[in-house]
Amino acid sequence: xxxxxxxxxxxxxxxxxxxxxxxxxxxxxxxxxxxxxxxxxxxxxxxxxxxxxxxxxxxxxxxxxxxxxxxxxxxxxxxxxxxxxxxxxxxxxxxxxxxxxxxxxxxxxxxxxxxxxxxxxxxxxxxxxxxxxxxxxxxxxxxxxxxxxxxxxxxxxxxxxxxxxxxxxxxxxxxxxxxxxxxxxxxxxxxxxxxxxxxxxxxxxxxxxxxxxxxxxxxxxxxxxxxxxxxxxxxxxxxxxxxxxxxxxxxxxxxxxxxxxxxxxxxxxxxxxxxxxxxxxxxxxxxxxxxxxxxxxxxxxxxxxxxxxxxxxxxxxxxxxxxxxxxxxxxxxxxxxxxxxxxxxxxxxxxxxxxxxxxxxxxxxxxxxxxxxxxxxxxxxxxxxxxxxxxxxxxxxxxxxxxxxxxxxxxxxxxxxxxxxxxxxxxxxxxxxxxxxxxxxxxxxxxxxxxxxxxxxxxxxxxxxxxxxxxxxxxxxxxxxxxxxxxxxxxxxxxxxxxxxxxxxxxxxxxxxxxxxxxxxxxxxxxxxxxxxxxxxxxxxxxxxxxxxxxxxxxxxxxxxxxxxxxxxxxxxxxxxxxxxxxxxxxxxxxxxx
Amino acid sequence: xxxxxxxxxxxxxxxxxxxxxxxxxxxxxxxxxxxxxxxxxxxxxxxxxxxxxxxxxxxxxxxxxxxxxxxxxxxxxxxxxxxxxxxxxxxxxxxxxxxxxxxxxxxxxxxxxxxxx
Amino acid sequence: xxxxxxxxxxxxxxxxxxxxxxxxxxxxxxxxxxxxxxxxxxxxxxxxxxxxxxxxxxxxxxxxxxxxxxxxxxxxxxxxxxxxxxxxxxxxxxxxxxxxxxxxxxxxxxxxxxxxxxxxxxxxxxxxxxxxxxxxxxxxxxxxxxxxxxxxxxxxxxxxxxxxxxxxxxxxxxxxxxxxxxxxxxxxxxxxxxxxxxxxxxxxxxxxxxxxxxxxxxxxxxxxxxxxxxxxxxxxxxxxxxxxxxxxxxxxxxxxx
Numbered sequence: 022x023x024x025x026x027x028x029x030x031x032x033x034x035x036x037x038x039x040x041x042x043x044x045x046x047x048x049x050x051x052x053x054x055x056x057x058x059x060x061x062x063x064x065x066x067x068x069x070x071x072x073x074x075x076x077x078x079x080x081x082x083x084x085x086x087x088x089x090x091x092x093x094x095x096x097x098x099x100x101x102x103x104x105x106x107x108x109x110x111x112x113x114x115x116x117x118x119x120x121x122x123x124x125x126x127x128x129x130x131x132x133x134x135x136x137x138x139x140x141x142x143x144x145x146x147x148x149x150x151x152x153x154x155x156x157x158x159x160x161x162x163x164x165x166x167x168x169x170x171x172x173x174x175x176x177x178x179x180x181x182x183x184x185x186x187x188x189x190x191x192x193x194x195x196x197x198x199x200x201x202x203x204x205x206x207x208x209x210x211x212x213x214x215x216x217x218x219x220x221x222x223x224x225x226x227x228x229x230x231x232x233x234x235x236x237x238x239x240x241x242x243x244x245x246x247x248x249x250x251x252x253x254x255x256x257x258x259x260x261x262x263x264x265x266x267x268x269x270x271x272x273x274x275x276x277x278x279x280x281x282x283x284x285x286x287x288x289x290x291x292x293x294x295x296x297x298x299x300x301x302x303x304x305x306x307x308x309x310x311x312x313x314x315x316x317x318x319x320x321x322x323x324x325x326x327x328x329x330x331x332x333x334x335x336x337x338x339x340x341x342x343x344x345x346x347x348x349x350x351x352x353x354x355x356x357x358x359x360x361x362x363x364x365x366x367x368x369x370x371x372x373x374x375x376x377x378x379x380x381x382x383x384x385x386x387x388x389x390x391x392x393x394x395x396x397x398x399x400x401x402x403x404x405x406x407x408x409x410x411x412x413x414x415x416x417x418x419x420x421x422x423x424x425x426x427x428x429x430x431x432x433x434x435x436x437x438x439x440x441x442x443x444x445x446x447x448x449x450x451x452x453x454x455x456x457x458x459x460x461x462x463x464x465x466x467x468x469x470x471x472x473x474x475x476x477x478x479x480x481x482x483x484x485x486x487x488x489x490x491x492x493x494x495x496x497x498x499x500x501x502x503x504x505x506x507x508x509x510x511x512x513x514x515x516x517x518x519x520x521x522x523x524x525x526x527x528x529x530x531x532x533x534x535x536x537x538x539x540x541x542x543x544x545x546x547x548x549x550x551x552x553x554x555x556x557x558x559x560x561x562x563x564x565x566x567x568x569x570x571x572x573x574x575x576x577x578x579x580x581x582x583x584x585x586x587x588x589x590x591x592x593x594x595x596x597x598x599x600x601x602x603x604x605x606x607x608x609x610x611x612x613x614x615x
Numbered sequence: 616x617x618x619x620x621x622x623x624x625x626x627x628x629x630x631x632x633x634x635x636x637x638x639x640x641x642x643x644x645x646x647x648x649x650x651x652x653x654x655x656x657x658x659x660x661x662x663x664x665x666x667x668x669x670x671x672x673x674x675x676x677x678x679x680x681x682x683x684x685x686x687x688x689x690x691x692x693x694x695x696x697x698x699x700x701x702x703x704x705x706x707x708x709x710x711x712x713x714x715x716x717x718x719x720x721x722x723x724x725x726x727x728x729x730x731x732x
Numbered sequence: 733x734x735x736x737x738x739x740x741x742x743x744x745x746x747x748x749x750x751x752x753x754x755x756x757x758x759x760x761x762x763x764x765x766x767x768x769x770x771x772x773x774x775x776x777x778x779x780x781x782x783x784x785x786x787x788x789x790x791x792x793x794x795x796x797x798x799x800x801x802x803x804x805x806x807x808x809x810x811x812x813x814x815x816x817x818x819x820x821x822x823x824x825x826x827x828x829x830x831x832x833x834x835x836x837x838x839x840x841x842x843x844x845x846x847x848x849x850x851x852x853x854x855x856x857x858x859x860x861x862x863x864x865x866x867x868x869x870x871x872x873x874x875x876x877x878x879x880x881x882x883x884x885x886x887x888x889x890x891x892x893x894x895x896x897x898x899x900x901x902x903x904x905x906x907x908x909x910x911x912x913x914x915x916x917x918x919x920x921x922x923x924x925x926x927x928x929x930x931x932x933x934x935x936x937x938x939x940x941x942x943x944x945x946x947x948x949x950x951x952x953x954x955x956x957x958x959x960x961x962x963x964x965x966x967x968x969x970x971x972x973x974x975x976x977x978x979x980x981x982x983x984x985x986x987x988x989x
Contacts, residue, residue, distance in 0.1 A: 030935060034923060083937050129819050168707060195658055203760070227756040234753075258730070591733070591738075597741040601748070635742070639742045675875060
């Protein structure tokens with residue numbers, strides 16, 4: 022049985038050694054060591070995923086077992102949900118490191134240690150069962166991410182992006198710590214299960230204030246409206262492998278933090294109140310806002326970043342629905358989105374490697390020579406629209422099964438983000454229509470991040486994208502996907518079982534009922550959504566000669582001045598929005614929860 | 616004027632808002648970073664206030680009987696972690712500021728807006 | 733967004749946050765009446781279980797030692813980040829090579845330094861080193877520990893800089909071993925945890941004899957971890973100083989051209 026501690030300890034040790042010896046070891050050793058470490062993490066996380074799915078377990082660091090109800094030390098709680106996210110983090114890190122093999126600018130050997138620290142932090146965050154430990158891994162994740170974001174120091178834009186990212190996320194961490202302190206004053210405990218038991222369903226003003234600060238902290242990481250402003254800035258300047266981790270897993274881990282704390286600490290407090298609707302509302306607004314901004318964007322990485330915002334909004338909505346089916350759907354949606362988004366970022370990375378720009382107008386028609394990247398990109402676009410054959414579709418069907426009203430939001434957000442990606446594909450790889458409007462953000466010039474003089478395309482650049490897009494399709498066709506997700510969701514929601522597991526060791530979760538076949542019912546809307554995405558993309562590209570009122574895709578793609586000015590690039594603005602958002606979350610929680 | 620009995624809690628909130636105000640209206644990046652440390656200071660005050668016990672000793676039992684009333688050692692350990700987090704984040708942010716100034720010649724957040732729209 | 737709008741937005745948010753926070757804080761236990769139970773349990777148990785008289789350090793390096801591992805790597809990644817951000821860039825063609833070799837004295841304020849400062853800072857140098865080592869090794873007994881000791885150790889070379897012994901200062905902070913110690917200290921902490929794993933215990937379990945309470949060589953892994961942290965923090969802060977110094981030097985050299 023591999024110790025869960027290895028998930029964190031091994032990447033940290035390898036990172037420290039790579040850092041200590043960075044001037045002595047050749048590049049290929051660093052590459053190999055990093056890839057092997059990440060792959061080892063993947064193996065351990067998968068082992069635990071398989072074993073913890075029906076048998077969640079607790080691991081006490083330092084051998085400090087609880088005394089009665091008192092948790093003395095820090096515990097990892099290995100359950101299906103957490104281990105699944107740790108596995109996804111390890112998979113994406115492995116692929117990102119393979120993508121950066123040899124050619125990628127390593128910034129004097131600092132790149133690999135930071136990536137491994139980032140991986141260790143994400144793994145620890147996914148399975149930690151202690152609220153302060155969550156904060157520590159949140160900060161560790163942030164610190165490594167800030168540094169990785171500013172990797173390209175030759176121009177001011179990456180520094181501005183990294184600075185905005187660092188300021189907003191640090192404020193978020195401090196709000197989170199305020200929430201932790203309030204909970205500690207109410208319960209005198211830091212273990213999630215112990216806090217949950219100590220609160221005993223109490224939902225007075227103190228608990229609600231703690232909830233508001235903690236949730237705001239996590240939602241900033243999850244890039245929910247109006248906390249999302251940092252994310253496009255950080256993405257448009259980050260190197261491709263870092264973008265993959267940001268969009269594929271880090272943002273979703275922010276949401277997962279809110280979910281974990283809600284499931285353990287606040288679930289009993291807010292049962293029967295309207296507080297989950299807060300997440301539904303935030304998620305819905307974020308999904309629509311992100312979808313609209315995504316379609317208006319012409320910088321490829323920024324466009325994908327807005328799509329991440331939109332999809333994480335959908336996941337937040339699913340979280341707010343808070344049924345077993347919705348959480349199972351959310352799990353599948355999260356993994357599938359991570360894979361598709363990673364695949365799209367890898368494709369964008371190939372374009373950046375080959376043509377040294379990320380601007381849609383500048384790339385117009387250039388991609389015709391890339392025979393392998395084009396199909397991957399188009400498949401990714403259809404995947405984002407949750408077309409049949411992609412696992413996002415299975416996840417979405419399970420979420421909307423219990424909440425038919427959410428169907429409309431899933432439809433619009435999926436179609437808009439899918440259409441935006443397909444529009445880029447049609448212009449870049451097929452050369453259809455014209456180059457499209459030029460906007461300011463598309464001019465953020467990307468310096469090449471690779472050091473290959475010939476700009477040749479080697480298989481290590483394609484392989485990760487193929488694995489990602491292929492993996493997402495394979496998940497849709499594998500029979501076990503929903504079964505695993507339902508088991509993970511069932512044990513994730515069950516706080517009594519969780520607390521029992523923390524204090525009594527391991528328990529066996531009862532077998533969930535066989536998942537009912539929803540896919541045939543959802544296939545009509547999925548096909549319609551994919552068609553809508555294609556239609557909107559073609560509509561925007563071809564400038565159809567239709568009456569002025571019907572040219573809305575072209576208008577939506579146009580400048581949209583007042584709305585886009587909100588994304589101002591000024592950290593002060595972002596913190597002002599953050600303050601307002603925190604206040605709105607708090608007041609709404611007081612209103613709904615008391 | 617007498618202070619309310621729980622005034623350290625409200626001092627923490629005041630410091631938090633002061634720091635946020637500093638970040639929002641900042642015209643200089645270094646000022647902004649320092650404002651961030653002000654935000655963080657509020658968490659020190661809050662944590663220590665929560666663990667405080669009237670008349671309690673420091674939880675160091677060198678020459679102290681183990682039965683005496685002491686303040687909470689946990690929040691002090693949490694605060695130590697918090698301090699390290701602050702120093703490191705500040706070091707990182709200031710490095711960004713130095714580099715941004717070198718590349719663009721400005722330290723005003725108003726002039727560093729390369730990422731708009 | 734205009735400045736006025738931003739402040740207006742913030743005003744609404746601040747009022748809301750103050751409202752939510754005060755609503756919550758009024759429900760908190762009265763100040764000075766900490767109710768436990770976590771802190772009290774640790775304060776009661778630490779001396780018996782861990783033979784450490786400073787319970788704060790028992791929490792930091794043992795009961796919640798896994799947090800501190802994360803915290804130490806926060807420092808590690810921040811140091812790596814500073815080194816990365818302030819790394820010397822590739823020289824463009826036509827520019828003079830190696831701006832690193834500039835003389836630190838050349839950019840310093842050349843106002844004469846009083847001999848008193850020079851003598852005393854040099855004298856404190858040794859004291860600072862001793863005090864740092866003392867702090868790092870006595871954390872389990874009295875307030876202190878690896879972080880505090882490490883910071884004091886890192887401050888010693890700064891004293892040389894103040895005393896204008898810039899050559900010695902630069903020789904120390906730019907030494908390649910500093911970077912090695914930084915990584916080795918960080919890895920050492922995690923390896924102490926792994927050592928317990930190889931003996932079949934949980935990660936970071938104490939596997940060293942506890943010794944006499946109140947003795948310097950007591951409390952098992954707490955002292956060992958504290959020493960590793962001391963090395964890492966001292967080296968880490970030295971590296972940060974070096975990173976900034978190198979940046980200032982290359983800038984001074986550029987402006988001098």
